[in-house]
Amino acid sequence: MFLLDASLAQSIVDRAMQILRTNVNVMDERGLIIASGDRTRIGTRHDGALLVLAQARTIEIDEAMASRLQDARAGINLPLRAEGRVVGVVGLSGDPAAMREHAELVRMAAETMLEQAQWLQTLARDERLRDELVLQLIGVAPAAAGLEVWAHQLRIDLAQPRAAILVELADEALDADGLLACQQRLRRVLASAVPGLLCAAVSLRELAVLWPQADVVRQPDGLRALLDKLQLRLVDVAGGPVRLALGGHFGGREGLARAWQSARATLQAGQRHRPQDVVLCYDELTLPVLLSGLGEGWRAEELQRPLRRLAEHDREGQLRRTLATWFAHDMKAVPSAAALHVHRNTLDYRLRKVGELTGLDLSRLGDCLLLFIGLELDRSLSL
Numbered sequence: 001m002f003l004l005d006a007s008l009a010q011s012i013v014d015r016a017m018q019i020l021r022t023n024v025n026v027m028d029e030r031g032l033i034i035a036s037g038d039r040t041r042i043g044t045r046h047d048g049a050l051l052v053l054a055q056a057r058t059i060e061i062d063e064a065m066a067s068r069l070q071d072a073r074a075g076i077n078l079p080l081r082a083e084g085r086v087v088g089v090v091g092l093s094g095d096p097a098a099m100r101e102h103a104e105l106v107r108m109a110a111e112t113m114l115e116q117a118q119w120l121q122t123l124a125r126d127e128r129l130r131d132e133l134v135l136q137l138i139g140v141a142p143a144a145a146g147l148e149v150w151a152h153q154l155r156i157d158l159a160q161p162r163a164a165i166l167v168e169l170a171d172e173a174l175d176a177d178g179l180l181a182c183q184q185r186l187r188r189v190l191a192s193a194v195p196g197l198l199c200a201a202v203s204l205r206e207l208a209v210l211w212p213q214a215d216v217v218r219q220p221d222g223l224r225a226l227l228d229k230l231q232l233r234l235v236d237v238a239g240g241p242v243r244l245a246l247g248g249h250f251g252g253r254e255g256l257a258r259a260w261q262s263a264r265a266t267l268q269a270g271q272r273h274r275p276q277d278v279v280l281c282y283d284e285l286t287l288p289v290l291l292s293g294l295g296e297g298w299r300a301e302e303l304q305r306p307l308r309r310l311a312e313h314d315r316e317g318q319l320r321r322t323l324a325t326w327f328a329h330d331m332k333a334v335p336s337a338a339a340l341h342v343h344r345n346t347l348d349y350r351l352r353k354v355g356e357l358t359g360l361d362l363s364r365l366g367d368c369l370l371l372f373i374g375l376e377l378d379r380s381l382s383l
Contacts, residue, residue, distance in 0.1 A: 004034070013037055016109070023036065023092075046072075048075070074095060076094075078104070131200040163210070163211040166245040167209055168206055170241040170243050182238050190234075194211060196212045228279055242278070245280045246280065333347055333348070
């Protein structure tokens, strides 16, 4: 329900008094003056407004009538309507006969301002509802009853497949006000990027974006190419670094919540594996993302045991770096040696040393997996 507030009422008064050489009052639906050119009258009851509210029509007060009313002055008082009902009264002081023409123009202008305020209020309400809906869909906020009805009112198709994307504002120099302003700019860009895109702030530095999958199908280069272009545009708008993380695609009612969780885990895994990348995809980091959930308990301790044995004899971390580089290059000797700037024979020697110290055979897939998972868990815990 629309309510006439003091700020809007004072705007009506100020605008009218820029044109008219008379005092203007605005009263709320209780008959109290909430805005006036005469600030001493704010907060007092206006008897003329009470008559307008009771009869829902214009009331003119001449000098004789004013003398019979409490704290009343000659003038003309007109009802202000919004949503088909009287929400307040606007009053002009002076001879009613001289004020009639001006009063009607003031009323029309005031009701136009009310309509604009009501429209903006509706937009703000819908935006808040959309934000809350997105947070419920991704599991950040608890799901409310009647979610389908709510979505229908907002014209959101819950059955439409969507991709979950985390947008991170990575500019550490921004304070809270700067982050909020940056969020608003980014949200405007995102809203204009794709019809049907949904977006909500999860924190000061994180935005959740639900991208319609139907739009991806129409793009020959796929979503990854779109994200690369979008990231560049967001950086330009933000004026600082922005990272994007695309989650996996999961079906079912809980699919979006899982997609969002995978997007967040992808961002964290990317910080370990691809710190230079600004667009990260779950499909490209699936194994590190899934392994990141094994960081606690006795299983994690057992998986890290070979690395602890290695660390006892590898004080400077040379063998560990060699092993990590070998895994990063898919256990291929030539590119691994090139990345380490060593001869292939040196690489082979170091890998044999890793096997001797850990008690594992690097020619066996199972033993290699133990070392690879151990490294992944160690990276996760070190963040």
